[in-house]
Amino acid sequence: MATDLHRQVTRPAGQKTDRKPERPTTGTAVHVEGLTRAFDGRAVIDRLDLDIRPGEFTALLGRSGCGKSTLLRVLAGLDREVEGSVLVPRRRAVAFQSPRLMPWKRVWRNVLLGLPGHPDRAVAEQALEEVGLGHRSGAWPKTLSGGEAQRASLARALVREPDLLLLDEPFGALDALTRITAQRLVAELWQRRGCAVLLVTHDVDEALLLADRALVMENGVIAHDNPVALPRPRDPGDPRFAELRSRLLDQLGVDHHPAARAA
Numbered sequence: 001m002a003t004d005l006h007r008q009v010t011r012p013a014g015q016k017t018d019r020k021p022e023r024p025t026t027g028t029a030v031h032v033e034g035l036t037r038a039f040d041g042r043a044v045i046d047r048l049d050l051d052i053r054p055g056e057f058t059a060l061l062g063r064s065g066c067g068k069s070t071l072l073r074v075l076a077g078l079d080r081e082v083e084g085s086v087l088v089p090r091r092r093a094v095a096f097q098s099p100r101l102m103p104w105k106r107v108w109r110n111v112l113l114g115l116p117g118h119p120d121r122a123v124a125e126q127a128l129e130e131v132g133l134g135h136r137s138g139a140w141p142k143t144l145s146g147g148e149a150q151r152a153s154l155a156r157a158l159v160r161e162p163d164l165l166l167l168d169e170p171f172g173a174l175d176a177l178t179r180i181t182a183q184r185l186v187a188e189l190w191q192r193r194g195c196a197v198l199l200v201t202h203d204v205d206e207a208l209l210l211a212d213r214a215l216v217m218e219n220g221v222i223a224h225d226n227p228v229a230l231p232r233p234r235d236p237g238d239p240r241f242a243e244l245r246s247r248l249l250d251q252l253g254v255d256h257h258p259a260a261r262a263a
C-alpha cells in the first residue's frame with residue numbers, strides 16, 4: 001500500500017488538480033500536510049496535519065460542525081477545493097450514514113455500481129456474503145432493513161478492495177442492537193482485510209471499542225491524538241477503558257463528572 005499512494009491535492013484552491021502519481025517510500029496509508037478547506041472565507045480545516053499507518057484503525061471525533069465529514073470527503077476525493085498536500089491510496093472506498101443505494105437497482109447491482117470492467121454478479125455476491133447479506137443479493141433496496149442496507153453499503157465499499165476504508169458515522173442511524181452487530185462486523189472485516197480505516201463517529205465508546213487511535217478535531221486541526229493500547233476484544237468495564245473514555249469526554253468538552261454536575 002505504501003507504494004500505491006498518490007498525491008491527490010497539491011494546489012491552492014481554485015486551480016487545476018495535480019493528480020501526478022507519487023511513490024513515496026514511507027510506510028503511510030494517509031499523509032496530510034497543511035490541509036486547509038474554507039467555506040465562504042471561513043477555514044473549517046485550517047493547516048491540518050495527519051498521518052495514518054497502513055492497516056491502522058483510526059477514529060475521528062469532534063463537536064458537531066468541527067469539520068470531520070469535510071476531512072473525510074477530502075480524503076475520499078469528493079472535495080478537491082483545498083490547499084495543502086494529501087497523499088492517499090488509490091484504492092479507497094467510503095460508506096456514509098445513509099446507505100445511498102439506488103432504489104431502481106437490485107442490491108447486487110448497487111454493490112457493483114461505478115466499478116470498472118463490468119464485473120459479474122459473483123463478485124458482488126462474494127462481498128455480500130462477507131457482510132452476511134448473500135441471501136439478499138437479488139432484493140430491491142427498499143425491502144432491506146436499515147441494518148441490511150448499511151451492510152449492503154459496506155459490501156459496495158469492500159468490493160473495491162480498499163487499502164483505506166472511510167466510514168462517516170456508518171452506524172449513526174441504527175438502533176442500539178443493530179449497531180452492536182454492525183460494529184462487530186466492521187471489526188471483523190478490518191481484521192480480515194487489514195486495510196486502514198478512518199471512522200467518523202460521535203460515540204466515544206464506539207471509538208474505544210474499535211480503534212487503535214482516537215483523534216479529536218477542534219479549531220480545524222487534530223487537537224488530540226490518543227493511542228488506544230487496549231487488548232481486543234475491548235471491555236468497556238476495564239478501568240483503562242473508563243480512563244480513556246473520561247479523557248476523551250474531557251477533550252470533547254463534555255461534562256461527565258457527577259460531582260461537577262452536583263456542585
Ligand SMILES: Nc1ncnc2c1ncn2[C@@H]1O[C@H](COP(=O)(O)OP(=O)(O)OP(=O)(O)O)[C@@H](O)[C@H]1O
Pocket residue numbers: 039040044062063064065066067068069070071
Ligand atoms: N458545502 C458546504 N458549504 C458551506 N459550508 C459547509 C459545506 N460543507 C460543510 N460546511 C460547513 O463546514 C463546517 C463543518 O461541517 P462538517 O459537516 O464537516 O462537520 P462535522 O464535524 O462532520 O459535523 P457533524 O458532527 O454535525 O456531522 C460546518 O460549519 C458546515 O456548515
